[in-house]
Amino acid sequence: GENVEQHPSTLSVQEGDSAVIKCTYSDSASNYFPWYKQELGKGPQLIIDIRSNVGEKKDQRIAVTLNKTAKHFSLHITETQPEDSAVYFCAASRDTGGFKTIFGAGTRLFVKA
Amino acid sequence: GAVVSQHPSWVICKSGTSVKIECRSLDFQATTMFWYRQFPKQSLMLMATSNEGSKATYEQGVEKDKFLINHASLTLSTLTVTSAHPEDSSFYICSASDRGNTIYFGEGSWLTVV
Numbered sequence: 001g002e003n004v005e006q007h008p009s010t011l012s013v014q015e016g017d018s019a020v021i022k023c024t025y026s027d028s029a030s031n032y033f034p035w036y037k038q039e040l041g042k043g044p045q046l047i048i049d050i051r052s053n054v055g056e057k058k059d060q061r062i063a064v065t066l067n068k069t070a071k072h073f074s075l076h077i078t079e080t081q082p083e084d085s086a087v088y089f090c091a092a093s094r095d096t097g098g099f100k101t102i103f104g105a106g107t108r109l110f111v112k113a
Numbered sequence: 114g115a116v117v118s119q120h121p122s123w124v125i126c127k128s129g130t131s132v133k134i135e136c137r138s139l140d141f142q143a144t145t146m147f148w149y150r151q152f153p154k155q156s157l158m159l160m161a162t163s164n165e166g167s168k169a170t171y172e173q174g175v176e177k178d179k180f181l182i183n184h185a186s187l188t189l190s191t192l193t194v195t196s197a198h199p200e201d202s203s204f205y206i207c208s209a210s211d212r213g214n215t216i217y218f219g220e221g222s223w224l225t226v227v
Contacts, residue, residue, distance in 0.1 A: 036218070041204075041223070043117075043219050044206070045218065049215065091216075100162075101147075101216055103157050104156070106155075
């Protein structure tokens with residue numbers, strides 16, 4: 001079945017450095033790719049998303065890139081801050097009938113002050 | 114962004130009792146809601162897809178008689194854990210999808226069965 005692979009599982013960076021999380025999906029019909037941030041004990045929060053008709057999207061310090069040919073998409077966080085420490089999940093879905101969102105396994109990001 | 118509210122945020126119940134968790138979409142109508150279970154340091158495990166006005170679709174391995182889902186309106190879905198046991202203790206999260214298939218999550222509910 002469809003799956004989404006996410007790497008790395010754990011990422012530790014120094015405050016101010018950049019962090020990159022990568023995901024690969026298998027369903028070539030996927031056309032919507034959201035990223036979620038989950039802080040300890042809370043539900044995931046949508047932080048940025050991208051649709052298949054766009055190759056890159058940026059929102060302040062976070063950006064997402066999509067390579068549909070390679071079925072890769074990545075989250076980039078620049079100028080990381082301690083409050084960016086959390087678990088990040090990527091996901092892939094399609095808006096055809098009966099769509100199902102497939103989540104990656106998550107990346108635990110630690111930003112060291 | 115859209116808001117999904119989940120209640121209660123945490124609950125403790127005795128073994129053998131049932132507990133209900135509510136999931137509400139506050140500013141949009143959600144024909145589809147999803148229920149997940151999350152174990153510590155693990156990803157989200159989809160339990161079932163809740164469709165307004167019809168029966169929920171359960172994932173393989175999830176007991177539909179154990180985890181009752183009701184989606185009576187376009188803004189409310191409920192998950193009832195029946196005859197709860199300690200192994201049902203977990204973090205349960207709901208999400209709702211708007212018409213653009215963007216998924217918004219609730220705050221999650223911690224269930225502890227003693």
